[in-house]
Amino acid sequence: MADQILIKIGTRGSPLALWQAEHVAALLERRNPNVKTELVVIKTKGDKILDVPLAKVGGKGLFVKEIEESLLDGRTDMAVHSMKDVPSEFPPGLCLAAIMEREDPRDALICSRAKGLLDLPPNAKIGTSSLRRSAQLLALMPDLQIEPLRGNIGTRLDKLTSLNLDAIVLAAAGVKRMAMDDKVSEYIPEETVLPAVGQGAMGIEIREDDPVAGPLARALNHEPTQVIVTGERAFLKRLDGGCQVPVAAHGRLKGDFLQLTGVIAGVDGTPIFRDSVSGKKEDAKELGVKLAEKLLNAGGKAVLDELLDH
Structure with missing residues (x-):
């Protein structure tokens, strides 16, 4: 019998975060009989500050930074996140190994x-x-x-x-x-309120050079979701948007083509700019950037500049 492998999974302590981490743990153990998992609950800055709206707390990675630190110092081997909480840049040494099949994004x-x-x-x-x-x-x-x-x-x-x-x-x-x-x-409906980038998708973050956790996590990747969320995240990265700005993007795959729709809005809903782009799914990142440029040029840049000045 193969040696048993212990995978420690870092997660926030909310009921939903625990459900997500337990879901990943169950999949890993079911697919790999020699894998045993253990959840490590970590309190993040976003969990500690509950009396202030997220937009006012500021900063990116409010729900992931402390969990990423546990990966870097070896306390955990994988981290399970809601993709809408994951910043567009990863700390050196860490990477996103999988984006899992999306639940309802609305x-x-x-x-x-x-x-x-x-x-x-x-x-x-x-x-x-x-x-x-x-x-x-x-x-x-x-x-x-x-x-x-x-x-x-x-x-x-x-x-x-x-x-x-x-x-x-x-x-x-x-x-x-x-x-x-x-x-x-x-x-x-998405036509009324466009979802957050990555909403409904779960991501698994690991150490880049981890020879054990890497293959285990990558096996849980859902390619269609990965393509869509990659496009959405490229849009957000181009806008440099965190929780402090009203932006949204949502993608749909139709065969080999990805359609991305995005929104930039003023805090009170005016002005609001909405547009779409579509192209080949392998160009997901480029499409995200193209959509961002389109909305910025339509007037979105002035809205974001004003918001970020405050």
């Missing part, structure tokens, strides 16, 4: 009384700390009152009642993974 609306977005009352109070979500919602319904909302899914659901909100917006993927989809009033 946003989910959970209402206290209304049936959906268009059924909300005038001046409805909506909970979200995402500038991307609030800007696109305000572009559609300028009278909405946006209330800051942080914490894990359970905490946010509790706040729907405790803060007397009309609705909250969450990532559909997280709601589905937590088996809470019965609470969803409406899945917001």
Whole structure:
């Protein structure tokens, strides 16, 4: 019998992060009978600061930096992240080994009384700390009152009642993974609110030169998702966008062709610039950059410059 291999997986401690890490652990053990996994829970800066909207905390990698440090110092062998939390640059010595098959990338609306977005009352109070979500919602319904909302899914659901909100917006993927989809009033179409870059996809980060974790992680890569998310991330990297700016991008694969749609918006939803590009899937990175340039030239640059000056 082959020697047993222990793989330590770094993860945040939220119920969703643990679900994601356990999902990867189960896949690794099922595919490799000689692999045993152990979860290592790490508290990140983003987990510690819960009373401030993400856009105001600033900096990239709020939910990954401490986990990356555990990879670099050998406490862990793999890290499982939500791709929308992963910065476009990796620390020297680390790399992304796999992007796993994507769950539903849309946003989910959970209402206290209304049936959906268009059924909300005038001046409805909506909970979200995402500038991307609030800007696109305000572009559609300028009278909405946006209330800051942080914490894990359970905490946010509790706040729907405790803060007397009309609705909250969450990532559909997280709601589905937590088996809470019965609470969803409406899945917001991408035409209405474009998802975050990488939303719904999970990534596995490793040390670049790890001869054991490398092949194990790469075997979990889902090529269609990788192509799409690569294009979306190239768009974000060109814009240099973190949590502080209302930008969004979403890709779709049609055969060998990738279509990418992107948004740059002002914080209050005006102005808002939206456009699409398409091309061969092997040119995913170039397409992401092309889309970013298109939106910057259309007026997006002035919006981002103003936001980053504040």
